[in-house]
Amino acid sequence: MSDPINVRTLPPGTRIVTADGAVAEIVSNPADGVWLFARYVESPSDPALVGQEDMIFAQDVVEVRPT
Amino acid sequence: MATAHVGGYRPGLVDLKTGQISREIFVNEDIYAEEQERVFARAWLYVGHESQVPNPGDFFVSGMGEESVILTRDRAGQVRVFLNSCRHRGMKVCRYDEGNTTVFTCPYHGWSYGTDGRLVGVPYFREAYHSQLDRLQWGLVEVAQTCVHKGTVWATWDKDAPPFLEYLGDFARYLDQMFDSWDGSDGGTEILGGVQKWLVPSNWKFPAENFSGDSYHNISHRSVDMVGAGPSGSGRRDMPELNLARKLHIAIPDRGHQTTAYLLPREVEVPAGYQHSPVVSDYFKKCEEARRQQRGDWGRLITLVGEVFPSMAFLARQPRTIAVWHPRGPHQTEVWRWFLVDKNAPQDVKNFLRDYYIRYSGPAGMTEQDDMENWGYAHKASRGTIARRYSYSYEQGMGTEVDNYEWEGFSLPGSVTDLTQAKSSEHNLRNLYRRWAEFMEASDWDELASWRRAQRAAAE
Amino acid sequence: MSDRDDRFVEMLLTHEIAQFLYREAELLDERRYEAWLALLSDDIRYWMPMRRNVKFGEESREFTREITDINWFDEGKETLTRRVRQIETGIHWAEEPVSRIAHLVTNVQLIEAMPSAAEAREVSVKCRFLIYRNRVETETDILVGKREDLLRRDGDDWKIARRKIILDQNVLLSKNLTFFF
Ligand code: FES
Numbered sequence: 001m002s003d004p005i006n007v008r009t010l011p012p013g014t015r016i017v018t019a020d021g022a023v024a025e026i027v028s029n030p031a032d033g034v035w036l037f038a039r040y041v042e043s044p045s046d047p048a049l050v051g052q053e054d055m056i057f058a059q060d061v062v063e064v065r066p067t
Numbered sequence: 068m069a070t071a072h073v074g075g076y077r078p079g080l081v082d083l084k085t086g087q088i089s090r091e092i093f094v095n096e097d098i099y100a101e102e103q104e105r106v107f108a109r110a111w112l113y114v115g116h117e118s119q120v121p122n123p124g125d126f127f128v129s130g131m132g133e134e135s136v137i138l139t140r141d142r143a144g145q146v147r148v149f150l151n152s153c154r155h156r157g158m159k160v161c162r163y164d165e166g167n168t169t170v171f172t173c174p175y176h177g178w179s180y181g182t183d184g185r186l187v188g189v190p191y192f193r194e195a196y197h198s199q200l201d202r203l204q205w206g207l208v209e210v211a212q213t214c215v216h217k218g219t220v221w222a223t224w225d226k227d228a229p230p231f232l233e234y235l236g237d238f239a240r241y242l243d244q245m246f247d248s249w250d251g252s253d254g255g256t257e258i259l260g261g262v263q264k265w266l267v268p269s270n271w272k273f274p275a276e277n278f279s280g281d282s283y284h285n286i287s288h289r290s291v292d293m294v295g296a297g298p299s300g301s302g303r304r305d306m307p308e309l310n311l312a313r314k315l316h317i318a319i320p321d322r323g324h325q326t327t328a329y330l331l332p333r334e335v336e337v338p339a340g341y342q343h344s345p346v347v348s349d350y351f352k353k354c355e356e357a358r359r360q361q362r363g364d365w366g367r368l369i370t371l372v373g374e375v376f377p378s379m380a381f382l383a384r385q386p387r388t389i390a391v392w393h394p395r396g397p398h399q400t401e402v403w404r405w406f407l408v409d410k411n412a413p414q415d416v417k418n419f420l421r422d423y424y425i426r427y428s429g430p431a432g433m434t435e436q437d438d439m440e441n442w443g444y445a446h447k448a449s450r451g452t453i454a455r456r457y458s459y460s461y462e463q464g465m466g467t468e469v470d471n472y473e474w475e476g477f478s479l480p481g482s483v484t485d486l487t488q489a490k491s492s493e494h495n496l497r498n499l500y501r502r503w504a505e506f507m508e509a510s511d512w513d514e515l516a517s518w519r520r521a522q523r524a525a526a527e
Numbered sequence: 528m529s530d531r532d533d534r535f536v537e538m539l540l541t542h543e544i545a546q547f548l549y550r551e552a553e554l555l556d557e558r559r560y561e562a563w564l565a566l567l568s569d570d571i572r573y574w575m576p577m578r579r580n581v582k583f584g585e586e587s588r589e590f591t592r593e594i595t596d597i598n599w600f601d602e603g604k605e606t607l608t609r610r611v612r613q614i615e616t617g618i619h620w621a622e623e624p625v626s627r628i629a630h631l632v633t634n635v636q637l638i639e640a641m642p643s644a645a646e647a648r649e650v651s652v653k654c655r656f657l658i659y660r661n662r663v664e665t666e667t668d669i670l671v672g673k674r675e676d677l678l679r680r681d682g683d684d685w686k687i688a689r690r691k692i693i694l695d696q697n698v699l700l701s702k703n704l705t706f707f708f
């Protein structure tokens with residue numbers, strides 16, 4: 001497991017990578033450290049998700065892409 | 068009247084024929100548990116002020132009875148009240164006193180709720196719940212009814228409770244003075260920042276009956292009357308119109324609300340109060356005149372201290388405050404205090420009043436400190452097995468109240484006792500406990516809304 | 528002056544200030560209110576805000592504001608004097624019979640001396656307090672927090688010109704605040 005990422009302070013526009021390899025861009029951050037509202041930009045395991053907005057759980061975030 | 072303190076509530080503990088009330092209703096743990104169910108879960112309760120949540124996403128954590136609730140304005144702009152407890156395992160969802168948010172996220176396992184209460188985030192919804200959890204069923208528990216009345220927010224857990232204005236009945240006219248500005252403009256008040264919260268070691272009904280109109284306990288405030296709450300007021304907390312006005316106890320029997328009030332004479336001009344502060348004195352004088360013009364006879368009425376059944380108290384005069392008695396077990400009460408000023412008052416007036424409020428009310432209030440001492444030790448000294456056998460006396464002024472009270476051609480709704488000569492009465496206190504006993508005995512709101520039965524009977 | 532001298536002067540001043548604060552506490556605990564009032568400057572501001580639970584990062588909203596908001600205390604010498612007079616009536620029931628009170632003042636830190644430590648006319652000083660109040664039989668309150676004082680030189684002594692009291696509580700756990708911080 002990777003080091004836990006504190007998602008609380010990630011600004012909108014940040015790209016994150018999820019556990020199943022998808023990449024999503026933060027739309028808004030409720031700053032609760034648990035959830036992010038993000039839009040999928042890449043989703044190899046389920047291409048239908050691309051373009052969709054979803055709530056992403058902090059434990060599913062494995063990487064923050066440098067901007 | 069000897070009453071063994073086994074078992075909970077039973078008829079007769081509140082005996083208004085003899086004017087005696089058993090100490091059991093204050094100290095008995097079973098009765099306490101029952102009243103949470105029968106009183107607090109059925110009545111309308113004060114939750115907060117709309118100005119505390121002006122924007123979508125704003126929230127203020129309040130309380131209803133023993134429970135923590137979230138007062139919030141949802142994305143659509145609507146005022147909502149939710150139980151502050153996660154549906155998954157009960158964690159307190161919001162532990163901030165106030166703020167703005169898009170979601171209320173539970174710190175325990177991460178369930179997350181929108182400001183409309185809907186469950187929007189469930190960790191591992193697809194994986195762990197196999198997308199099977201019916202999220203619509205698991206939103207935050209919402210109160211059954213909410214009402215915003217002149218900026219104040221009220222709620223009830225009982226869907227069968229009558230609408231809030233019907234719950235107030237004739238009392239609404241008297242309560243107006245609390246929320247309208249002093250010149251009589253509708254709802255022209257605002258809340259000062261900061262809600263006082265503190266613990267008092269007595270049953271919640273001690274403060275409730277005190278604010279219902281215990282006009283007998285002035286003696287306990289003699290020390291502050293001697294030194295003055297200052298800085299520029301003279302010694303007495305009373306205002307000069309006391310000498311000219313009728314002093315009244317006004318109770319709404321079928322609703323359980325009550326207040327004390329001054330009714331000013333029609334012709335006599337009232338000497339200005341706050342003489343030591345010309346700005347303030349001036350402001351009140353102007354407002355007083357405007358109110359009389361606008362409200363006619365009702366402008367002559369000055370509501371003082373009162374109580375909306377069961378646990379919201381107010382002082383409509385200065386210090387203008389709202390107090391809520393949150394029960395914390397039979398032997399403890401958490402008091403919450405909001406302070407109001409006229410929105411359009413000059414800043415100097417607001418500052419003057421704010422200073423006065425703090426010195427009068429609350430834990431540092433030179434007046435209320437003595438009240439809390441009395442409630443606390445009265446409660447403590449009533450807990451013993453022997454003490455409980457002896458009822459309290461509420462006989463003062465029994466039978467002196469009148470319906471259709473009239474003075475100088477102005478008649479007032481409600482059941483009224485004129486204290487001008489009598490000085491004091493326990494009429495309002497009896498009214499509180501009459502209603503309390505009705506709540507303890509009635510099986511549902513059909514029974515509690517006795518006025519509806521009367522109206523139905525009259526229609527037939 | 529050498530660096531060493533500067534530090535010595537500052538140490539003496541800190542010691543003097545701490546002694547002043549202990550002496551003040553002594554007056555309160557011995558209920559010598561007249562002498563205590565004499566230590567307050569005529570323009571003293573005595574302020575104790577209330578505290579909210581706020582999100583990390585929103586600390587600016589943690590305290591109620593002086594002058595604009597409701598606070599636990601926000602007043603001056605005249606009304607502090609009235610509070611003393613009220614206790615002295617002997618019928619202020621919240622303090623009758625009088626409470627047993629002990630002020631523990633500690634962590635005294637000299638924050639600033641104006642214009643200098645050597646010729647200090649005003650000093651700002653921080654400390655911690657623990658106030659123990661016991662009354663009637665078993666009723667006991669313990670209030671812990673911080674104080675930020677501004678002291679002003681007054682002849683050989685000091686006067687308290689400003690006191691900010693930061694109580695480390697949200698819901699006040701005491702039924703009243705009939706005593707001084
Ligand atoms: S208790 Fe809230 S998510 Fe489990």
Ligand SMILES: [Fe+2]
Nearest residue numbers: 284434435438
């Ligand atoms: Fe009182």
